[in-house]
Structures are given as structure tokens and as C-alpha cells.
Amino acid sequence: MLGASVASREASAQMAKAPMRKIATEEAFATPELAKAWLEIARSEPNSSLDIPTGILSIFDNPRPGSNQDRFRRQLLDVDAERIRDMDEAGVDMQLLSVTIPGVQIFEPARAGELAVTTNDHLAAAIARRPTRFAGLACFAPHDPVQATREMERAVNALGLKGFIVNSHTQDLYLDDPRFAPVLEAAQSLDCPIYLHPRAPSNGMAAPFRDYSMGGSIWGFGVEAGTHAVRMILSGVFDRYPRLRIVLGHMGEALPFWMWRLDHMAARRAKDGRMKPLSLAPSEYFKRNFAVTTSGFESPDVLDLVIKVAGIENIMWAIDYPYESSRDAVTFIEGADLTASQRASIFHRNAVRHFRLS
Template identity: 85%
Template sequence: MRTNRREFLAATTAGIAAASLGAPADGRPQAPIRRIATEEAFATPELVKAWLAIARAEPGSSLDVPTGILSIFDNPRPGSNQDRFRRQLLDLDAERLADMEAAGVDMQILSVTIPGVQMFEPDMASALAITTNDHLAAAIARHPRRFAGLACFAPQDPVRAVREMERAVKMLGLNGFIVNSHTGNLYLDDARFAPILEAAQALDRPIYLHPRAPSNGMAGPFRDYSMGGSIWGFGVEAGTHAVRLILSGVFDRYPRLRIVLGHMGEALPFWMWRLDHMAVRRAKDGRMKPLALAPSAYFRRNIAVTTSGFEAPEVLELVIKTAGIENVMWAIDYPYENSRDAVAFIDGARLTPAQRSSILHRNAERLFHIE
């Protein structure tokens, strides 16, 4: 049987596409794979009211104000992205579920958007954490097959934070925790937050370390050119936080603690060789305390990475090599990123069927205790 050039090219292209999706090259249909999106944001009306109050009263108090709160929630221009973000952050029912259905997303793991409860005084922050987690648990109860959730808490008051962490897991059935990076310009390696890290380890639930605008100590250079947000400042800030956790010895003290980093690891995979190299040098000359392991070993043991808002195949390849396939999870970063684009990216990635299953659902099911 003769095959003309057009038929040959069509068959070859189909075979390559099938291979890139991990499907058989003979075109047989592939069994559907569960898609769990692991960094999907929401807000509550109570939080929005509190954010706007502090933003209007103290507009220069935090770089979070111009990079997020005011632009999204303070009368955004109708039809703008900010207006859509506001509407979709507040929706945990019809529009969100319709978007998931259209894109082929089976479940979202919901977490409160930046800056969460971390810019308020301790009493208010603790109260808002409770109401926010109740709001989240109610949404999951309405749609238990479609949503799981990460609890927020107020690091400003570690005692009450631990109490809320325990309630969130044991009573509300939530799947982990969200910390929107720095609190009062402090990071989780600070000794006062030790009870929080101890509780997360004891509860066997990860802390998703999500970016926010750079803390006041590093905010200056980010105020120009809109650099404080997702274009640069968010990743630099969260990556700095994670490096502090590694180099401080936190993971020597809490070896079973799990931290999740979004956005392909906030640049740490790129830096890992140099972190290993310089950690040894600084330990030898006395500039830092020696660690039990290399930074790269902590990265693989204690840190998981999601793809949220980062659809670059070459970066995904680096992340898999650096973190290990068992520590990589898929995410969209809804509503800030497009669900269909995120699905197309992961469906088109050159992965084996086993790798695809790990990234799309198995790792999330294991780490976040999802049935």
C-alpha cells in the first residue's frame, strides 16, 4: 500500500502529538486523568472590607496596597482584568464551577488570596482567620467533589494560630495551610513562629508558602515599574523566604515539615547548584551554621513545587530534575491565570503517563490527604 506525502506527514504529526501527551501513538483514546489544581485563590466579603479599610487609612503601610488590594477591590474599571478578578475571587459557586467544567478541571484546592489575614492586628487577624476558614469549609461542603482547601491562620499570634490550625484539620477537614509569606516583616524562620512549624509537622499537613509584595525591608527598589507584583517582586520575595527556611536549619529541627512553593519553585531550581556550593563555603569560613544536608537535599525532602502561573516547558523539565517528580504538582493560579491555557500547557508537556498522573493528581492526593 502506497502512502502519499500528506498522509505520511499527518500520521507522523499525530504520532508525535500522542507521544507528547503520553498517549499511545496508534491513536487509541487515553483514559481521562484527574486534574487537581493546587493554587486557586478566593476572597470573602469580610476580608475585602477589612483590606480596603486598612488600605485607605494607611496607603503607604505596605507594598501590597498598590500591587493588589486597591487595584482589584477599590472600584476597578468595569470590564477590566481587575474587575474580573474581584468578581471571580468572591465566587465559590456558579462561575467558578462553570470555568472548571469548560476547562476540564476536576478539583481546585482553594486558598485565600494575598495578603490574607497577615496585615491586621492579632485580634482582628485571628477572628478573620476563623470566619474565612468557616466560609471555605462551607463551600467545600456544597461541592465536595470539586473543592478542597487550605486554612489560613494569624502568625501574629502563634498560640491562637496553632489552635486554628488544629481546628481547621480536625474539625473542618481542611487539607493544609496557606501563609502569604512575611508577617510584620518577619519570616517563618523567626523563633517566635516555631509553634506553627511544629504544629504543621504534627498535623502532617503542608504549608503553602505563597508570595506577597516584598516586605518593607526590601520594598524600595520594587516600587517603580510595577515591579512589586507578579512580574518580579512576588517571586523574589517568596524565594527569599524559602531560602531563609533552608539556610536557618528549620528543616533540621522539623525534618517532616512540608512546604509548598508555587510558580515553579520561585526560581530556587535555577539557583540550587549555587546554593549548595555557597552553603559549604560559608559553613567552612564560619559565616553560617553548618547544615546537616545540602540545600538541594532539603529541597527534595521538604519542599514541593507547583506550576501555578508558569507555563514554560523548559522550566518544568528543570523543576522535575531538581525537585523530583514526586514533588511536582499542577496548578492554574485561578483567577489570575487562564484555566484553559494551564490545561493546554500540562496536556502538551512531554511527560510519560506515570509522570502526568503524578503531577496532575497523585502527588496532590498524597500531600494534601485528598481521597
């Protein structure tokens, strides 16, 4: 037994010294066609969505040269030289690419479907040029479920994409709405995760977020995406689709902090008849149906909480490129109080398993 223990410690020490593969799982891109279409809708309908002042106009409408917004625009549109150079300098082996907010969901259904096809083709071509460095998540138009499911199948079976990106609400509706059932059925059937990414709060909840720049990543994004996930849990979506898998960024969009109270209040409301009883507690759905990434959230205390609530097997590393620093994201996990095996799980093993990466 003593010899086995020594051998185990030596193996762990060797693993800690060896270069560790790093797969970043929430890395944004855009296409010139999308950027042009976003600006057209932003200029013609400037008050149609809080996404316009919080993102589209600041990044794509002639940002000040040298500003962060100017850099974001350049790096979002680049899926070649500058992105690869940044990856190499930070020691990142692979990025899992997904279209930045608001994706195609801001457009009317027919236009959204067309842009989803061209965006996914653009992504697949970038991956084909560098198949060891990039993998990708497909976008689609949820508000046209027939076209959406067709594009989901094409993206996985023909283009080789590894899952889907949904930039949260579509026409102010969330994925618990029955009209999106075909989308959830397709994701479950294809056995591919949906990355539920934030965007600015929907029009029904946007008013308090318009002041103090609250609509974006400082607060509104997380509140909005967390609300979306809770709606899916409490509506019984995961009783109807028990094999459906959802990925949440930013350490779980605050759900790990709320999980005890979600369990407590869901049980109370089911008991007194205010809510339809669920088969499982919210925390059990969270461990069974969700995975969490670390994108843009480099807090050791929060990481400890997420490990306890989600389980180490459900946590994946992410940078949130280009909005966050690749080097800082690497340094955070390399310096975290983790075993070598835990670090490998977060850096690459879980991503390989959840997204079926080579």
C-alpha cells in the same frame, strides 16, 4: 520479556487516551468580609504595605468595569456558579482553594485571628456544598502563635481542611524567626503542608520594587517568596523540623535555578565559619521538605529543570485561578513532553498524596 514490554506500551497508550483527573492546587478566593477589611486598612494606612497598591486597591476599590481587575474581584468572591463553570469548560475536576494575598496577615494579631476563623468557616462551607470539586487550605494569624496553633488544629480536625496557606511575611518577619516555632511545630505534628505563597516584598526590601510596577507577579512576588524559602533552609529550620513540608508555587520561585549555587556557597560559608553547618545540602532539603506547583508558569524548559531538581514526585499542577487561564494551564501540561505516568503524577497523583485528598 517482549510480551511484557508490549503490554506495558499498550497500557501506557490506554492511559494516555483516558480522561485524566485534574486537581489544581493554587486557586485563590476571597470573602466579602475580608475584602471590606482590606479596603479599610488600605484607605486608612495607604503606605503601610506594598500589597496595597499592587493588589488591594486595584482589585477591590471600584476597578474599571470590564478590566482584568474587575474580573479578578468578581471571580475571587465567587466559589459557586462562575468558578464551577470555568472548571467544567477547562476540564478541571477539583480546585484546592486558598485565600488570596495578603490574607489575614496584614491585620493586627487579634483582628487577624478573628478573620482567619470566619474565612476558614466560609471556605469549609463552600467545600461542604461541593465536596467533590473543592478542597481547601486554612489561613491563620502567625503573629499570634497561640491562637494560630489553635486555629490550625481546628481547621484540620474539625473543618477537614488539608493544609495551610501562609502569604509569606508577617509584620516583616519570616518563618525562620523563633517566635513562629509553635506554628512550625503544629504543621509538623498535624502532618499537613504549609503553602508558602508570595506577597509583595516586605517593608525592609520594598523600596526598589516600587518603581515600574515591579512589586507584583512580574518580579517582586517570586523574589520575595524565594527569599523566604532560602531563609528557612539556611537557618536550619528543616534540621529542627525534619518532617515539615513546604509547598512553593510558580515552579519553585526560582529556587531550582539557584540550587547548584546554594549548595556551593552554603558549603563554603559553613567551612569558613560564616554560617552554621547544616545537616544536609540545600538541594537535599529541597527534595525532602518541599513540593513545587506549576501555578502561572507555563514554560516547558522550566518544567524540565524543575523535574530534574525537585523530582517528578514533588511537582503538582496549578492554575493560579483567577489570575491565569484554566484552559491555558490544562493545555500546557497536556502538551508537555511527559510520559502518561508523569502527566498523571503532576495532574493529580502528587496532589492526592501531598494533601491527602480523596
